[in-house]
Amino acid sequence: MNPLTFPLLRLLADGQFRSGEALARHFGVTRATVWNAVQQAERMGVKVYSVRGRGYRLPTPVDFLDHQRVRGHLAGLADRLWLQFHEVTDSTNTLLMRLASEGAPHGTCVVAELQRNGRGRRGRMWHSGLGSGLTFSLLWRFDQGASALNGLSLAVGVALARALEELGMPEILLKWPNDVQYRHRKLAGILIELQGDAFGPSAAVIGVGLNVRQPAEVHVAIGHPVASLEEIWSDAIDRNYLLAVMLRHMVAVLDEFGQVGFRRLRDEWQARHAYHQQKVRLLLPDGTETEAMVQGVDEDGALLADAGAGPQRYASAEISLRGNVA
Numbered sequence: 609m610n611p612l613t614f615p616l617l618r619l620l621a622d623g624q625f626r627s628g629e630a631l632a633r634h635f636g637v638t639r640a641t642v643w644n645a646v647q648q649a650e651r652m653g654v655k656v657y658s659v660r661g662r663g664y665r666l667p668t669p670v671d672f673l674d675h676q677r678v679r680g681h682l683a684g685l686a687d688r689l690w691l692q693f694h695e696v697t698d699s700t701n702t703l704l705m706r707l708a709s710e711g712a713p714h715g716t717c718v719v720a721e722l723q724r725n726g727r728g729r730r731g732r733m734w735h736s737g738l739g740s741g742l743t744f745s746l747l748w749r750f751d752q753g754a755s756a757l758n759g760l761s762l763a764v765g766v767a768l769a770r771a772l773e774e775l776g777m778p779e780i781l782l783k784w785p786n787d788v789q790y791r792h793r794k795l796a797g798i799l800i801e802l803q804g805d806a807f808g809p810s811a812a813v814i815g816v817g818l819n820v821r822q823p824a825e826v827h828v829a830i831g832h833p834v835a836s837l838e839e840i841w842s843d844a845i846d847r848n849y850l851l852a853v854m855l856r857h858m859v860a861v862l863d864e865f866g867q868v869g870f871r872r873l874r875d876e877w878q879a880r881h882a883y884h885q886q887k888v889r890l891l892l893p894d895g896t897e898t899e900a901m902v903q904g905v906d907e908d909g910a911l912l913a914d915a916g917a918g919p920q921r922y923a924s925a926e927i928s929l930r931g932n933v934a
């Protein structure tokens with residue numbers, strides 16, 4: 609990692625042009641060194657406009673995350689969370705899984721401005737540009753074993769929906785098992801990875817990726833339409849505040865989940881399900897597909913759906929649900 613790249617990006621955060629010469633002078637380096645730092649940014653997927661005679665600028669202004677501002681918004685919760693901010697990492701989940709196995713405390717939260725290898729469910733990638741999303745992972749330790757944590761991703765979905773609603777975002781729905789949607793397009797995803805044995809104690813690394821803005825190049829990389837907060841909410845979005853509100857709701861839901869599991873969150877989850885009592889396609893772990901009518905979710909978060917032979921439970925995290933079946 610070129611040590612100049614992030615200081616340079618921070619200097620360009622206002623979206624204004626800065627000449628290579630002015631940047632070189634500011635950092636006490638040569639223009640070639642500035643150019644190399646820009647190249648490194650581009651290799652990490654950060655677009656930097658370079659115009660002869662004018663210099664460099666970012667396509668849009670970026671409000672970098674600020675540890676102190678997030679802590680300030682967390683108020684009384686700040687001493688329950690161990691926040692770690694990284695400019696760039698491969699994946700906050702990968703990093704936190706390692707820290708968890710090394711004994712990181714309950715409540716450790718790893719936040720990254722950029723991920724080089726953000727991971728989604730079912731082996732997919734998670735794409736997010738500089739300043740255009742929120743990507744973080746929270747470590748939560750449970751007395752229960754991993755087998756009692758089936759409904760956890762649904763519970764986290766409830767927390768995220770509550771947070772977005774508190775911020776005034778309308779029409780936020782959930783898709784089983786763990787997407788947050790706006791108008792049937794994905795706004796946020798949740799990736800939960802577990803450590804520990806079946807009977808406990810266990811540790812969950814709860815990764816959240818949220819689209820705040822979606823630059824065109826990210827749309828292309830994802831290959832299907834996604835939603836972003838910017839289209840729902842025209843005011844400027846303070847990612848620091850957003851992160852704090854999401855963490856606050858996550859902590860409340862996780863405390864409850866740790867005590868009684870998913871049970872008490874079930875009705876709220878169902879009321880928010882984008883496909884409640886609708887016909888969907890289920891992509892099953894063996895590669896087959898089936899059409900089914902969604903009837904709800906069970907007390908442990910399993911999907912209840914009828915594929916023609918009566919209500920059945922679908923519990924595997926490897927199942928994917930697709931809507932819009934005629």
Ligand code: BTN
Binds near residue numbers: 701796
């Ligand atoms: C999905 O919908 O497939 C889950 C996406 C989860 C993405 C987040 S971004 C922060 C955390 N780190 C990762 O590598 N993935 C999760």
